[in-house]
Amino acid sequence: MHVTTEYSHHRNKSRLDKAGESAAVDCVQNLSKWAEAVQEISTWPEYEPQPLHSLPNQAKQIGIDKLFFKDESKRFGTSLGSFKALGAPYAVYKILADEVFSHTGIRATSQDLRTGKYKDITQRVTVCVATDGNQGRGLAYGAKIFGCRCVDYIHNHVSTGRADMMRDLGAIVIRIDGEYEASVERAKEDARMNGWHFVSSTSWSDFDNGIPQNVMNAYMVVVDEALRMVPAVEDITHVFVCGGVGSIAAAVFLGFFTRYSQLRESQGGKAIEPPRFVVVEPTEADCLHQSAKKGEMCLSEGSLRTLMAGLACRGPSPAAWKILSWLTSDFVAVPDRVAVEGMKALATGYGGDVPVVCGESSAANMGVILQASSDEGLRQKLGLDSNSQVVLFGLEGATDPVIYEQLMGRSPEEVFEAQKHFQNVRAV
Numbered sequence: 001m002h003v004t005t006e007y008s009h010h011r012n013k014s015r016l017d018k019a020g021e022s023a024a025v026d027c028v029q030n031l032s033k034w035a036e037a038v039q040e041i042s043t044w045p046e047y048e049p050q051p052l053h054s055l056p057n058q059a060k061q062i063g064i065d066k067l068f069f070k071d072e073s074k075r076f077g078t079s080l081g082s083f084k085a086l087g088a089p090y091a092v093y094k095i096l097a098d099e100v101f102s103h104t105g106i107r108a109t110s111q112d113l114r115t116g117k118y119k120d121i122t123q124r125v126t127v128c129v130a131t132d133g134n135q136g137r138g139l140a141y142g143a144k145i146f147g148c149r150c151v152d153y154i155h156n157h158v159s160t161g162r163a164d165m166m167r168d169l170g171a172i173v174i175r176i177d178g179e180y181e182a183s184v185e186r187a188k189e190d191a192r193m194n195g196w197h198f199v200s201s202t203s204w205s206d207f208d209n210g211i212p213q214n215v216m217n218a219y220m221v222v223v224d225e226a227l228r229m230v231p232a233v234e235d236i237t238h239v240f241v242c243g244g245v246g247s248i249a250a251a252v253f254l255g256f257f258t259r260y261s262q263l264r265e266s267q268g269g270k271a272i273e274p275p276r277f278v279v280v281e282p283t284e285a286d287c288l289h290q291s292a293k294k295g296e297m298c299l300s301e302g303s304l305r306t307l308m309a310g311l312a313c314r315g316p317s318p319a320a321w322k323i324l325s326w327l328t329s330d331f332v333a334v335p336d337r338v339a340v341e342g343m344k345a346l347a348t349g350y351g352g353d354v355p356v357v358c359g360e361s362s363a364a365n366m367g368v369i370l371q372a373s374s375d376e377g378l379r380q381k382l383g384l385d386s387n388s389q390v391v392l393f394g395l396e397g398a399t400d401p402v403i404y405e406q407l408m409g410r411s412p413e414e415v416f417e418a419q420k421h422f423q424n425v426r427a428v
Contacts, residue, residue: 008333020326026206037217052229057351062373064388073357073397081397086133089142090218113146122147125388126196130183132309133162133208141168153187201247203319223255238390240365243279244311246320253277253327276329280364282306286333307336312362355418359396
C-alpha cells in the first residue's frame with residue numbers, strides 16, 4: 001500500500017519573464033565562458049566523463065517516456081564521488097597559478113603544480129571553506145594534489161565519518177558549535193584575518209570575478225557531459241536538480257537553457273521550448289522554495305535538521321538566486337523519507353535497470369518522480385505524462401558509507417559490484 005507523502009510545490013509563474021532576465025543578465029554574462037574550465041579539467045589525469053544512465057524500466061513504471069540519470073558517484077573516485085570534486089580543486093588550481101604568477105611572472109600549469117615545481121610558493125598558501133562534507137573533501141583534495149594547505153570548517157550536524165574523510169585528505173578540520181551559516185561566518189572571518197582564500201560557489205556580486213566564478217565554471221563539466229550524452233536534447237521535457245544554496249541548480253539550468261537558445265538560433269528562431277526546470281529541497285531547509293513563494297530571496301525557517309546534509313542551508317546564494325528565479329519552473333520541498341525512497345529505488349535497479357549509488361543529498365529528485373507516479377495531483381503540477389523525457393542529476397555518491405549502509409541495508413560497494421555485473425552482462 002502506498003503511503004501519501006507530504007510535499008510543498010510552487011509553480012514559478014514569472015519564469016522567463018523580462019524582469020527576471022534583466023536581473024540575471026550580469027550573472028549569465030559572467031558565467032558564459034565556462035569552456036576554459038571544461039577544457040582544463042579534461043586534461044587532468046584523474047578525469048573521465050561520468051555516465052548518464054538510461055532507466056527504461058523505471059520510466060515505464062512511473063508512466064513517462066524516458067528517464068535519464070546523471071551519475072556523479074565516482075567523480076575522481078568513490079571516496080570523493082561528488083560534483084564538488086570539480087569546483088574546489090579547479091579554484092585551488094587558479095588561486096595557486098595566480099600566486100605563482102605574482103611571484104615569478106610565470107603562468108604555472110596544473111601539471112607544474114602537481115609536480116611541486118613551485119612548492120616553495122604554494123605551500124605557504126592556505127585555502128578554507130565551510131562545508132557539510134563534499135566541498136571540504138573537494139577542497140582538501142585540490143590542496144593535496146596542487147600543493148597548499150587546507151582548513152575545513154564544519155557545523156555541529158556534520159557526521160564524524162565525513163569529518164574523518166576530510167582529515168584523511170590532509171585538511172585541518174574545525175567544528176563550530178552552530179549551524180552551517182555559523183561555520184560560513186567563522187571561515188570567512190578567519191580567512192580575512194589570516195590572508196587565506198575562502199573557496200565557495202556563493203556569490204554576492206553576480207559571479208563577477210574570482211573564486212565563485214571559477215567554482216561555477218568547473219561545475220559546468222557535469223552539464224557539458226550531460227548535454228553531450230543525452231540522445232536528443234530538444235526532446236527533454238524536465239530537468240530535476242536538488243538545491244542547497246542553489247549554485248549547482250543554477251549552473252545546470254543555465255547550461256540547458258543556453259543549449260536550447262543555441263538550438264533555436266540554429267533553426268532560424270523556430271520555437272523550441274526549454275524543459276521544465278525543477279528544484280527539490282528538504283522541507284527543513286527550503287530556502288529556495290520559500291524565496292520563490294515570497295517573490296524575493298529569503299531564509300528558510302526550517303530546523304535545518306535533515307538527512308540531506310549537503311542541502312542544509314539557511315539561505316540562497318544571492319547570485320544563483322537571480323538565475324533560479326528567472327529559469328526555474330517548479331520548486332518542491334519534501335521530507336527526508338522521499339530522499340531515502342529515491343536512494344533505494346536507484347540502488348535496486350528497477351526491473352533490470354542499472355543499479356546506481358546515490359547519496360542522501362541528491363536522491364530526493366528520484367523520490368519526487370516516484371511520488372508523482374502514484375500521486376496524480378503532483379503529477380499534474382509537474383506536467384508529467386507519457387511523453388515526458390526526464391533528466392535527473394545525481395550529484396553525489398555515498399558521501400558517508402556508514403550512513404548509506406544504515407539506510408540501504410547494503411554497502412555502497414555491494415551496489416557498485418552489482419553495477420559492474422550489469423555492465424559486464426550488457427557488454428557480452
